[in-house]
Amino acid sequence: MLIHGRAAWHAVTRLGTIGAVLLIATTFSVPLAAQPKSGGVLRLVERADPVGFDTLGKKKASVYTQSMLAFTHNRLFRYGPKGDVVPDLAVSSTHPNATTYVVTLRKGVHFHAKPPVNGRELTADDVKFTFERLPGSPEERLFPTLKRVTTPDRYTVQFELSAPFSAYISTLAATTMYIYAKEAGKPTADGARDYTAADTVIGTGPFVLEEYREKQRIVFKRNPTYFETGRPYLDGVEVYFIADSSAQLAALRTGKVDLIPVAAGQGLPHSLAAEARAIPGATVIKQSLFQTSENVIGRLDQKPWSDLRVRRAVSLAMDRAALMKAMYPEGADLISGPIPVTSRYNIPVDKLGEAAAFYRYDPAAARALLVEAGYPAGFKAKLYTTVGYGPEYVSRTELLKDMLSRIGIDASIVVQEYPVWISGTYKGNYEGLVHIPTWTLGDEDEWLATYTPGDTRNQIHINEPKVTQLVHGAAEASTEAARAKLIGQFVGTFHEQMWRVFLPQAVLLTVISNRVKGYALTIRGYTYAPALVNVWLE
Amino acid sequence: MTRYLCQRLLLMLPTLVLVSVMVFLIMRLIPGDVVSLMFSDLGYASSLEAMRARLGLDQPLPAQYAHWMADVLRGHLGESLWTQRTVVSVIAERLPVTLELAFLALGFAVVYGVGTGLVAAVWQDRWPDMVLRSVAMAFLSLPTFWLGTLAIVLPSLYLGWSPSIQLVAFRSDPLGHLAQFALPAVLLGTHLGAPLMRMSRAMTLEILRQDYIRTAWAKGLDERRVVIKHAFRNAVIPPMTILGVQMSQAIAGSVVVETLFQLPGMGSLLVEAVAHRDFPMFQSLVLCVALFVMAINLLVDLACLAIDPRLRGQAG
Numbered sequence: 001m002l003i004h005g006r007a008a009w010h011a012v013t014r015l016g017t018i019g020a021v022l023l024i025a026t027t028f029s030v031p032l033a034a035q036p037k038s039g040g041v042l043r044l045v046e047r048a049d050p051v052g053f054d055t056l057g058k059k060k061a062s063v064y065t066q067s068m069l070a071f072t073h074n075r076l077f078r079y080g081p082k083g084d085v086v087p088d089l090a091v092s093s094t095h096p097n098a099t100t101y102v103v104t105l106r107k108g109v110h111f112h113a114k115p116p117v118n119g120r121e122l123t124a125d126d127v128k129f130t131f132e133r134l135p136g137s138p139e140e141r142l143f144p145t146l147k148r149v150t151t152p153d154r155y156t157v158q159f160e161l162s163a164p165f166s167a168y169i170s171t172l173a174a175t176t177m178y179i180y181a182k183e184a185g186k187p188t189a190d191g192a193r194d195y196t197a198a199d200t201v202i203g204t205g206p207f208v209l210e211e212y213r214e215k216q217r218i219v220f221k222r223n224p225t226y227f228e229t230g231r232p233y234l235d236g237v238e239v240y241f242i243a244d245s246s247a248q249l250a251a252l253r254t255g256k257v258d259l260i261p262v263a264a265g266q267g268l269p270h271s272l273a274a275e276a277r278a279i280p281g282a283t284v285i286k287q288s289l290f291q292t293s294e295n296v297i298g299r300l301d302q303k304p305w306s307d308l309r310v311r312r313a314v315s316l317a318m319d320r321a322a323l324m325k326a327m328y329p330e331g332a333d334l335i336s337g338p339i340p341v342t343s344r345y346n347i348p349v350d351k352l353g354e355a356a357a358f359y360r361y362d363p364a365a366a367r368a369l370l371v372e373a374g375y376p377a378g379f380k381a382k383l384y385t386t387v388g389y390g391p392e393y394v395s396r397t398e399l400l401k402d403m404l405s406r407i408g409i410d411a412s413i414v415v416q417e418y419p420v421w422i423s424g425t426y427k428g429n430y431e432g433l434v435h436i437p438t439w440t441l442g443d444e445d446e447w448l449a450t451y452t453p454g455d456t457r458n459q460i461h462i463n464e465p466k467v468t469q470l471v472h473g474a475a476e477a478s479t480e481a482a483r484a485k486l487i488g489q490f491v492g493t494f495h496e497q498m499w500r501v502f503l504p505q506a507v508l509l510t511v512i513s514n515r516v517k518g519y520a521l522t523i524r525g526y527t528y529a530p531a532l533v534n535v536w537l538e
Numbered sequence: 539m540t541r542y543l544c545q546r547l548l549l550m551l552p553t554l555v556l557v558s559v560m561v562f563l564i565m566r567l568i569p570g571d572v573v574s575l576m577f578s579d580l581g582y583a584s585s586l587e588a589m590r591a592r593l594g595l596d597q598p599l600p601a602q603y604a605h606w607m608a609d610v611l612r613g614h615l616g617e618s619l620w621t622q623r624t625v626v627s628v629i630a631e632r633l634p635v636t637l638e639l640a641f642l643a644l645g646f647a648v649v650y651g652v653g654t655g656l657v658a659a660v661w662q663d664r665w666p667d668m669v670l671r672s673v674a675m676a677f678l679s680l681p682t683f684w685l686g687t688l689a690i691v692l693p694s695l696y697l698g699w700s701p702s703i704q705l706v707a708f709r710s711d712p713l714g715h716l717a718q719f720a721l722p723a724v725l726l727g728t729h730l731g732a733p734l735m736r737m738s739r740a741m742t743l744e745i746l747r748q749d750y751i752r753t754a755w756a757k758g759l760d761e762r763r764v765v766i767k768h769a770f771r772n773a774v775i776p777p778m779t780i781l782g783v784q785m786s787q788a789i790a791g792s793v794v795v796e797t798l799f800q801l802p803g804m805g806s807l808l809v810e811a812v813a814h815r816d817f818p819m820f821q822s823l824v825l826c827v828a829l830f831v832m833a834i835n836l837l838v839d840l841a842c843l844a845i846d847p848r849l850r851g852q853a854g
Contacts, residue, residue: 051621196622214631215802216704240703243797246687250694251703419815 034517040537041236042516044259045248047266049214049241052196055176056130060138063264063526066175070527071220071237072112073178073203076103076127076157077169081531083290083342083524085170089122089179089204098164098478099145103127103172105155109227112208117181119225122204124151129182131159133192139176143168164476166483167445174443175525178203206232206533215241226533233518233536237529245269249511253279258513258537261528262521265291267508270330276511283514286330286507290524292337292447293505294393294437296383296400300499301461302431304381309373311498312358314433316366317407320359320504323399327392328506335359336505337438338494339447342523345487347495355495366407378408382432384425388418389437396503397435428459438500445475448490451499460499467493514538539843546836557828558610561821562603566595592619593817610825616818620810625822628807633826635705636803639726639795640788642719646727647734647784652774654731655738659773660765662743670735678732682791686725686798701799722795729791730784734777741773775842782835789827 050068055061078088087093089109094102105124113119131149134140145161152158161168171177184202185193194200198212204227207220221236240257242248245268251257260268260276268276268284276284296314298305305311324332333341334349341348349356370378383404385397394415401411411433416425425434436459438450448471450457451464470490477483494500512519518534590596594605609616615625654674658667677685694700701721708715745751746769754764792805804823811820 213704215806216800240800242703242800244687244690247690247700247703247798247800250690250700253694254698254700256700256703 036233036518036534036536037538038233038536039235041238042234042259042532042535042537043238043240043257044261045240045242045251045257046263047241047243048264050218053198053201054195055178056133056137056139056180057194057196058136061176066526067263067529068218068239069178069201069203070175070205070529071207071532072201072205072209073180074109074205075173075175075177075179076105077173078527078530079173079522079524081520081522083344085173088173088530089127090172093169098476099147099161101159101161101168102152103157103159105157106227107155109204110225111181111184111204112202112223113225114202114208116183117202120181122179122181123154124157126179126181127151127157130177130179133180139174142171142174142177164478165445166475166477166480167443170443171445173525175527205529207237207529210236217241228533232533234532237532245272249276249279252276252282252511252513258516259519260511262287262289262508262510263528264526265289265508268511270328270506270509273330273509276509279511281514283512285510285512285521287510287521287523288333288336288340288342288505289508290340290342291505292340292438293333293335293503294396294435295337295500295502296433297436297460297500298381298433299428299430299461301463304373304375304379305433305460307373308497309369310375311501313366313369313373313407314404314409315358315498315501316360316362316369317403317409318400318501318503319361319403321361323396324504326399327396328504330509331507332504333507334504335502337500337502338451339444339487339491341505343444345444345484345491347488347491352492352495355492355498358495358498363406370408375408378410380410380412382414382430383411384414384416384421384430384432384434384436386416386418386421386425388421393435393437400435400503426459427456428461434459444487445471448474448487451490451494462499539840542843543840546839550832550836553832554829557832558607558825559603561824561828562606564824566599566602606821610822615822618811618816618819620814620816620819625819628819629804629822629826632802632804632807635801636789636792636796636805639719639723639792639801639803640785642723643726643730643788643791644781644784646723647731648777648781650727651731651734652738652777655735655740655777656742656765656770656773658735658739659742659746660761667739671739674732674735677728682725682729683794683798685728686722686795689721689725690798703800705800705802718799719801722799722801726788726791726795730788733780734784737777737780738773741776742769745769745772771845775845778838778842778845781838782831785834786827786831789830 046064046067048062048064050065051062052059052065053069055066055069074089076088076090077085077093080086089105090103091106092104094104096102105122105127109122110119111117111122128149128151131143131146134143134146145163145165146159147162148160150158150160159168165171180193180195181202182193184200185195186197186200188194198209201209206223206226206228208223209218210221211217211219218239219236220239222232222234226232240251242251248257248260249268249272252260273284276282296318298311300306320334324334335341339346349359352359370376383397383401385394387394394413397413397415401413404411414432424430426436438447438457449455450459451462452458452468452471453463467490470486470493474483474486474490477486510521515538517536517538520531520534522528522531587596594602597605613626615629617624618628621628651674654670658670661667690700702714702718706714706718742765746765751764751769754768759768789805792801792803793809794805795801796803796806797809804826808820808823808827810816811823
C-alpha cells in the first residue's frame with residue numbers, strides 16, 4: 001500500500017536526513033586506532049629445538065635456547081626495537097665511579113607460580129646468584145673485569161669491576177644473561193645448579209612454559225602476574241619446530257602458523273620471498289640485523305695481504321652490486337662491517353671520505369694497484385671456504401673466485417669440512433685468502449676485540465698498537481661521547497686500511513599473517529619474544 | 539626350521555662383532571680436529587685432554603673396544619654430548635617413529651612393487667607395462683627431497699592442506715596418526731618399490747615361460763588362477779630377498795622424509811648426531827641400524843622359507 005501526501009513527504013525527508021548524516025559521518029570520520037585485544041594463541045616456527053634451557057651452564061648456549069628463554073625469563077636490561085638498551089628487570093642504573101655500576105631493580109616482580117619457586121618475589125640475591133654462575137661458563141667472557149657483585153639492599157645490585165668497561169650496561173642485555181631463581185635449578189654434584197631440564201624453566205617473563213615436546217613444539221601460556229600490567233595480550237604462544245623453509249611456508253599458507261620470524265640470525269631464504277608474498281593475508285617484512293657480513297681476508301703478517309694496495313685491489317674487484325642481484329634479490333646492504341651497519345657507531349660508506357672510493361667496482365683500477373704493488377701478472381692463492389654454512393655459501397665463494405680472476409688473482413678454492421675449518425682456518429691457521437663470515441651478534445666491543453693480538457678471532461693476525469689502544473680506550477671510556485669518538489676513529493682507520501674486504505649483507509625476511517598486530521621487529525640479539533608482549537590477534 | 543633359525547642366530551654373532559669393530563674403528567679414524575672441535579667450539583669438555591678422556595680416547599685401542607662392548611652388552615650406550623641425555627632414552631623415543639615409517643614404507647613398496655611387477659609382466663610390451671615401468675623409473679630417479687617438498691607445497695597451494703606440524707599420537711587419534719604417516723610412507727615406498735617392481739616383473743616373465751605354467755594353461759585353468767596361484771608364489775621370492783637391503787635404504791631415506799614431515803625419528807637423529815659431532819650418539823645409532831638390518835634379513839629369510847617349501851628342505 002503506497003503512502004500518500006504529507007506522511008510520504010515526512011518519511012522521505014526523514015530518510016534523507018538520516019542518509020545525509022551517515023554520508024557525512026563516513027566521509028569525514030577519523031578511523032579509530034587499532035585497539036589491542038586480549039586473547040588468542042600465536043603460533044610461530046623455529047628451525048630447531050633449544051638444547052637444554054640453561055644459558056649459563058658449562059656448555060655454550062645454543063641460540064635456540066637463548067631464543068626460548070626470552071619467553072620465560074628477563075634480563076636486567078634488554079634490547080629495544082631499535083637496538084637501544086632499555087631497562088627490563090632494572091628500573092635504573094648509576095655509575096658512581098669508573099669501576100662501579102649500581103643497578104636498581106623493579107619492585108613487585110614475581111617468578112612464575114610453579115614449584116619450587118612458587119611465585120615469590122625477585123630480589124637482588126637472585127641477580128647475585130646468577131652472576132655467581134658465570135665462572136666456568138662460556139659467558140664469563142662477557143664480563144672479564146667483573147670482580148664482585150654485592151647486594152646493598154633487597155632491590156639494589158652493585159657490580160665492582162677491576163677495570164673500566166664502558167659497555168657494561170649494554171652487556172647486561174646480552175641474550176644469555178637471564179636472571180635465574182636458585183631453587184629452580186637441580187643440584188649438581190659440585191654444588192652448582194643445573195637448568196637444562198624443561199621443569200627448571202621458571203622465570204619472571206611474560207610467558208610460562210606449559211609443555212615441551214622435543215622436536216615438536218613448545219607451548220607457553222600467559223603469565224598472569226607479569227610485571228607489565230595488562231601484558232601480554234596473548235593467551236599463549238605455540239612454537240613449532242619446522243626445519244624446512246618450504247614446510248614453514250606451507251604451514252603458514254594453510255593457517256597452521258601465524259609467524260615466521262627472523263630467528264637465530266636467519267630469516268626466510270630470499271628465493272622463497274615471492275612465494276611468501278603470494279600467500280593471501282600474509283606480509284613479508286625486510287630488516288637489517290645487528291650483524292656483519294661475509295668478507296675476504298688474508299694474513300696481515302704475510303704477503304700479499306700485508307700490502308694495502310693488494311687489499312684495496314681485492315675490494316675494487318668485488319662487484320658487490322652483481323653479487324647482491326644474484327644472491328640477495330630482496331636486498332642487501334652494500335657492506336656491513338667492521339661493526340654492524342645497524343650500530344649507532346657505524347659510518348655509512350658515503351661518509352667515509354677517500355676510503356669510500358675503494359668500495360666501487362673498478363677492475364681496471366684494481367689491476368693498476370696490483371701492478372704498483374709488484375704483481376703485474378697477478379698472483380696465485382688458495383681461497384678457503386667451507387660446506388659448513390650450506391651450499392649457497394660455497395656458491396658465493398665461486399663468484400668471488402670469478403671476480404678475483406678478472407684482476408689476475410688466480411684463486412684455487414679449497415673447500416674444507418666444518419671441523420677442519422673451525423679448528424684451523426677460522427682460528428687464523430691458513431695461508432692465502434679466506435672467504436669467511438663474522439656473524440655473531442655481540443656488542444661493539446666484541447667486534448672490536450677481534451682486532452687485537454691474542455684474541456681467538458684475530459684471524460687476520462693484526463698487531464697494530466694504535467688499533468689496540470683505540471679498542472681498549474673505547475672499552476674503558478668514561479663517557480658515551482668519548483667512546484663514540486674512539487670507535488669512530490677505529491672504523492675510519494679500518495676502512496682506510498681495508499684489513500677485511502667486506503661483502504654485501506643480506507636483509508632478513510619475516511613473514512607474518514595479517515591477523516597478527518603490534519609486532520615490532522627486533523634488530524639485535526637472538527630474541528623476538530620480548531616483542532610478543534605487545535602483540536595481539538585480530 | 540628351528541635348526542635353521544639357531545644356525546642363523548649363531549651366524550649373526552660374528553657379523554655383529556665385525557660390525558661393532560668397524561663402527562668402533564670408523565669413529566677413531568675421525569681426524570683429531572673433530573675432537574678439538576668438540577672441546578673448543580662445542581664446549582663438551584674443559585680441555586682437550588678432558589675431551590679425550592671423556593671419549594675414552596686416552597686408553598689403548600683394545601681397552602677402548604673392550605670397555606665399549608662391555609657397556610653395550612649391559613645396555614649402557616653412553617650419554618649424548620649434545621643433549622646430555624642417555625643415548626638409550628633418546629633412541630627409545632625416536633626408534634618407534636622410524637620403525638613405523640620404515641615398515642609402512644616397505645609394506646607399501648612390496649604391495650606397489652610386486653603388484654605392479656605382476657601386472658607389467660602379464661601385460662608385457664603393451665601399454666600397462668610401458669606406463670608402469672616408466673613410472674617406476676621416474677620414482678627411482680627423482681630425489682626424495684624434491685618429491686617431498688612438492689608433496690608439501692602443492693597441496694598447500696591448491697587444496698589448502700598441509701601435513702600436521704606435530705606428531706599425532708596413535709592413542710589419541712589412531713586415524714590421524716596413520717594419516718600423518720601415510721604421505722611420507724608412500725613417498726619413501728615409491729622409491730623403494732621401483733627395484734621391487736622391476737625384479738618382480740623379470741621373475742614373473744621367467745616363470746610364466748616355465749613348463750609347469752604351460753601345463754596349467756593347457757589344462758584350461760583361467761588366467762587369474764595361473765598367475766596368482768602358480769606364478770606369483772615363485773616370483774615373489776627373489777624380490778623378498780632384497781627387503782633387508784631395502785630396510786637399510788628405508789632408514790637412510792627416512793632422514794629427508796622425517797625432516798620434511800616433522801617426524802621425530804632416528805633418521806633425523808642421525809643427522810643431528812653428525813652435525814653436532816655427538817660421538818656416543820652416532821656410534822650407538824649406527825650399531826642399532828646395523829642390528830636392525832640383520833634382524834630384518836633374518837626375518838626375510840624365514841619368510842622365504844615359509845613361502846617356498848623347497849627351501850625348507852635345503853635349510854633343514
